Amino acid sequence: MKNIYDELLELNRGNAAGVLVTVVKKTGSGPADSGTKMLVYPDGSITGTVGGGSIEKLAIDKAQTVFNIRNNCLEEFTMNEPESAGMQTGMLCGGTATLFFEYFAPQHHIYIFGAGHVGKALACHLKNLDYFVTVIDDRKDVLENLENANGKILGPFELALENHSVAENAYFVIATYQHKYDGLVLNRIYKSHWNPKYIGMVSSRSKQKILLERLKAEVPDANPDICYIPIGLDIGGGLPDEIALSIIAEIQMVRYEKSGRHLRG
Numbered sequence: 001m002k003n004i005y006d007e008l009l010e011l012n013r014g015n016a017a018g019v020l021v022t023v024v025k026k027t028g029s030g031p032a033d034s035g036t037k038m039l040v041y042p043d044g045s046i047t048g049t050v051g052g053g054s055i056e057k058l059a060i061d062k063a064q065t066v067f068n069i070r071n072n073c074l075e076e077f078t079m080n081e082p083e084s085a086g087m088q089t090g091m092l093c094g095g096t097a098t099l100f101f102e103y104f105a106p107q108h109h110i111y112i113f114g115a116g117h118v119g120k121a122l123a124c125h126l127k128n129l130d131y132f133v134t135v136i137d138d139r140k141d142v143l144e145n146l147e148n149a150n151g152k153i154l155g156p157f158e159l160a161l162e163n164h165s166v167a168e169n170a171y172f173v174i175a176t177y178q179h180k181y182d183g184l185v186l187n188r189i190y191k192s193h194w195n196p197k198y199i200g201m202v203s204s205r206s207k208q209k210i211l212l213e214r215l216k217a218e219v220p221d222a223n224p225d226i227c228y229i230p231i232g233l234d235i236g237g238g239l240p241d242e243i244a245l246s247i248i249a250e251i252q253m254v255r256y257e258k259s260g261r262h263l264r265g
Contacts, residue, residue, distance in 0.1 A: 004048045007039055014107025014132050015167055017042055019063040021099050023050055028095015030079045031055065042067055050099060055079070059099055066101045073101050107132040108255065109167035113157060113185045114175035115139065115146045118202055121244035122173060123148040129248075132167075136160045137176075157181040158188065166194045171251050173231065174201040183211050186227075190219045198254050200231030200247060233260055 011018045019040045023032045031051030038048040038056070040063035050059050055077050062075055076098045108131045112119045115137035126133050127148040134151040137143045143152050153160065157176055174185050182201055189199055203211065208229040215222050232246030233253070253260045 004037055004039055007047055010165070011039070011104040014105070014109070015165055016104075017067065017106045018104045019066045020102040020104065021050055021059050021063060022102070023097055024074070024100045025098035026095065027097075028079065030095040030097050032077075032097040032099075040064075051097070055097060059101075062099075063101060066103050070103055070105060072103055075099050075101065106167065109134065109170040110173065110251070111136065111161070111166070111170060112149075112173045112175065113137075113160065113181075114173075114177060114202075115142045115152075116175065116177055117240035118175040118243050118247075119173075120146055121240040122175075122247060125241070125244050125248055131171075139177075158184045160185065160188070161192075161194075166192070168195040169197040170194065171198040171254075172196050172200070173247060174199070175231075179207065182207075183214055186211060187215055187218050190215060190222045196226060198228065198251060199226055200228040200250065202243070203230045205230065 008020065010016060011020075021038045021040060023034050023036045026032055026034045031053060032055060033051070036048070036050055038046055038050045038059065040046050040060055044060060044064070046060060050056050058077060066073065076096055078096050110126065110131045110133050112122055112133065112135045115135050119135055119137070123133050123135060123146060132150045133148070134153060135143065135146055135149045136153045136155070136157065138154065138156050140154055143154050146152060153164065172189055174182050176182050176185065182203065186199065186201060189196060201211070211229065212224070212227075228250060231250065232243060233249045235246050235249065237243070237246070249260070
């Protein structure tokens with residue numbers, strides 16, 4: 001069973017959104033001891049405690065507002081202290097408690113299948129953007145020589161991410177070294193419950209038709225709107241770095257819901 005520090009590590013990796021509530025100051029005999037912590041998630045679920053009772057309920061409500069403002073804040077809560085300007089809790093035990101609300105934002109995750117020339121170029125150009133980049137490959141030597149990725153997973157493409165926590169609304173790029181793996185990965189993503197925002201594949205147009213027909217036969221309800229085959233914007237160039245730039249441009253276009261038009265227009 002995970003404890004609060006295990007879950008904090010997951011939040012720090014950007015796998016989910018959460019608010020860490022910490023009691024930073026306490027006066028009187030209230031239930032919240034300094035240093036106690038509670039994690040609050042967007043659905044209202046919690047790990048840990050800041051004392052229970054109405055102060056905890058108010059802290060959870062406050063955390064929900066923090067998800068909207070996406071900023072850290074301090075809040076004082078009062079337990080029957082007339083001179084305190086803090087938020088009234090209705091508790092009669094006396095004293096005050098000051099809570100610090102720390103917001104953890106989810107990162108945008110990109111999963112790249114294939115650590116070859118295109119995968120390597122993508123990891124290089126994505127390193128200065130706010131994406132958490134995970135690269136998957138079944139070739140140990142190729143994966144070991146890859147730089148700039150936040151995470152690297154060695155294993156068969158058809159079983160990739162099987163025992164890993166996969167972020168929702170993530171971006172998937174398929175650039176393996178064999179056509180058979182491309183199709184396996186594409187169908188695996190669609191069969192999963194990962195709820196991807198974008199799926200792109202390095203492909204020719206002739207290969208596109210075959211793969212999409214196979215996908216439709218295997219996953220009849222597959223959503224074609226999130227699928228980009230061939231991947232990338234038509235900006236020219238065929239070198240790995242040029243292909244990577246066209247892919248990243250398309251991902252940015254999807255992320256920000258833009259049309260990819262010329263700004264001069």
